[in-house]
Amino acid sequence: MSDLTALTLAGARDLLGKGEVSAKELTEAHVAAVEAARPLNAFITETPEKALAMAETSDTRRAAGEAGLLEGLPIGMKDLFCTEGVLTTAASHILDGFHPTYESTVSRNLWDAGAVLLGKTNLDEFAMGSSNMTSHYGAVENPWRREGDNRPLVPGGSSGGSAAAVAARAALAATGTDTGGSIRQPAAFCGIVGMKPTYGRCSRWGIVAFASSLDQAGPMTRTVRDSALMLRAMASYDSKDSTSVDRPVPDYEAALSGDIRGMKIGVPKEYRVEGMTDEIEALWQQGIRWLEEAGAETVEISLPHTHYALPTYYIIAPAEASSNLARYDGVRYGLREPGESLDEMYEATRGKGFGAEVKRRVLIGTYVLSAGYYDAYYNKARRVRSLIARDFAQAYETVDAILTPTAPSAAFGVGDKMDDPIAMYLNDVFTVPASLAGLPGISVPAGLSAEGLPLGLQILGKAFEEETVFKVAGVLEEAAGFEAKPAFRAA
């Protein structure tokens, strides 16, 4: 394995800064790693030529004394971010051949900071899924395997390609988006760090929209420090996204003091859900002890409406999706299937262009928004969403952060749970409540299952207190000392 692909994002930054390696060398090593990682199917589009050109420009910029925050660091970009002139698919057949004529704000921020594009990473179609199985471009394989069992496992989803690429050392870091857990759950399944910031912290402009009141971009990295570094480059106020928030972006790395003495960490009793494995419970208890040993005080808290978060999510997210996906009509983008009339053309295009899970969600969304059901379903869900947000607000009157598991199990097999949508939805039971409340959350790899698979713990924080989340996550990371490596590593 190449030493350069084994670096952390912050470690590579420091080497570049000292002139011990060039962006070109670092990028060449990663271009080779992306190629070596092809068996995972983590990338939909590889951009080696663009990567090398960007790296050379970066070396020139650095020589001129103009190095940005991520100068010369090669990363993967979830294929949900529009990238100017580079195929952008959202892993859907309906976006065939779509080459955006503009750049998303988050990717623009990353390029402005000096980052280098390795390629566009695979995902669940339109980010709808928890397994990366719904991609039109095929499933992604998790680089991890169960001990003594070579059957492929899912990387989680929807940011499964990003998680697999980072875990397999094919990219130093990658972007993700999280609507109900799509950064945190795949991070947990692949043994990496995934951070969903507060709603409004990163601009949604130029990200293919799934559920606009929930979607947030965030970093997927191998360490908490890398996560802090990358979020600083991604976040900004953006006048093109009216829900983006105009606050200064702090230096998140500076928050990693390791000192959590006197902090109060909540442990929500309602997260002890049916079907959670004993080893997840044991890891959670271990996490509580780690934080206590570091000087924090842990207290049991109640988030009484937790049980209703998933059904609420599965009304609100499909409702917004059915509206957002109305734009794929065979007129403006990608695929067009012929029809005798305009309506037939729409129906044929959307019937062929959308996969099964996307259809299911658009139909559910259309149903809950239709005349006669709008109040009973959609408005009811929005009321329950207010109650869920209130639960967190009340808890945060007494605690600074909250500790929970990230997912109820380790990664499952490719093809499992596909015949039961609700069983699949239950993967997000611990991540969806904070999404509904717009709060920041991070998943940190904290241990291995009995079968040798990574398990994650989640830290949730108050709105716009990412610094607290990073600080607690850093302590957790240090205490867990997670050093295990996946079976498959590129290069």
Add this chain to the structure above:
Amino acid sequence: MSVDKDTVAKIASLARIRIDEAQSESLAGELSNILGWIEQLSELDTEGVEPMTSVVSMTLPLREDDVTDGGIPDKVTANAPEAAHGFYAVPKVVE
């Protein structure tokens, strides 16, 4: 809440998605299961609770009503399956 095949066909037509006979059969079962599961929200008393409109309390920003963009029809239509003279082209519609 249980939905039948006819309801599925009606929703699919509202959503402009073509589905065949076999699909509408299996979708009726799947959608009934999902809707049955989300039905549990009706247990909750939400009397007097305001539906959430914005997850972060903020006032939407206003700007001057100026033209700040435009004049790029070629870029706008660059990804259209069919475009002509700076317009999107669609099948002839006579009703």
